[in-house]
Amino acid sequence: MLEMARRDQWRVDDLDWSVSPRPLSREHEIAICQYFTDMSGIELLAGELFKVQRDNARDPTLRAIFQTFVVDEARHAAVARRLVAHYDVHRYQKYELNPHLVGFRDHFVKAVRALPPDIANTYITTGELLLDIALLRSIDDFVDDDMSHQAMRLINRDESRHIAVDYHMAEYYSSAEYERWMDAQPKRRLRDRARGAVAFVGFVSHAQPFFRDVFFRPMELVDPEGKRLEEAFKRVQLLGRKDGSGRPRPFLRFLRMLQDLFEHSLGRRALGPAIQRITGVDPKVIRVLHTKEELSRAKTMSFDAMAEEALAAKGDRAA
Helix, strand or coil: CHHHHHHCCCCHHHCCCCCCCCCCCHHHHHHHHHHHHHHHHHHHHHHHHHHHHHHHCCCHHHHHHHHHHHHHHHHHHHHHHHHHHHHCCCCCCCCCCCHHHHHHHHHHHHHHHHCCHHHHHHHHHHHHHHHHHHHHHHHHHHHCCHHHHHHHHHHHHHHHHHHHHHHHHHHHHCCHHHHHHHHHCCCCCHHHHHHHHHHHHHHHHHHHHHHHHHHHHHHHHHCCCCHHHHHHHHHHHHHHCCCCCCCCCHHHHHHHHHHHHHHCHHHHHHHHHHHHHHHCCCHHHHCCCCCHHHHHHHHHCCHHHHHHHHHHCCCCCCC
């Protein structure tokens, strides 16, 4: 993986920026420029999260892999900014990062630094699946011109590496080895636990408007049937129900409990709004999106096989 990550590096100027953008309506030009503006912020946020994973990694090869991912995300952010300039043909308005993305970013980074690394990986993997399977692919199909296709092809090639490693880390964090390592760690001081709790509350308070404005509303335009969004969340749910060689981590058990409560009509009526607030996502993707057969199959698969299947869900163009 490290050799591949180094070999497949590329530069922003490797893209042919001389191609003309496809004509867009005023509404669509504004929307696409805003989506790419926010994409630049999402990519930089992902880079910050990979820095956390790099710093948490004990294996030098894994640290080096995560460092290439940090470089990838900085490049993706630069490409997104160039795409804004490319599609901003009529200069209808000035484009800035969505304020909910900005508010969410600092709280999220603080939270993943203050909480156990398995929690950080859960959110990183979720974000990568949403970005890769749903948002980037749908924006590319919506814009549907040479500039978008060539940029997304290279970005998605990088993101495929990221997802493969995300699943590898999910396997490690669900292993008996990680469980033993956590048990051997000194008990966290009260001050550190309080800091983690405050960071988590801050993150949760900003999660719902962030997901609404940066993922769900854009997807209403570029994926109106919601198929890709549901596919991405289905992959998240299947991974969340996959057990490794160790006991499920407390945070994973907590998320499973929330979904089980939401699936029950009484739990949904009593606690539905609170569950939506805690998870930060729309009710349509909190509900179970997989069949019993799909879940049974996932539980027998290896984590690598699940990663391969998730990557295949991106479609031919993104592969």
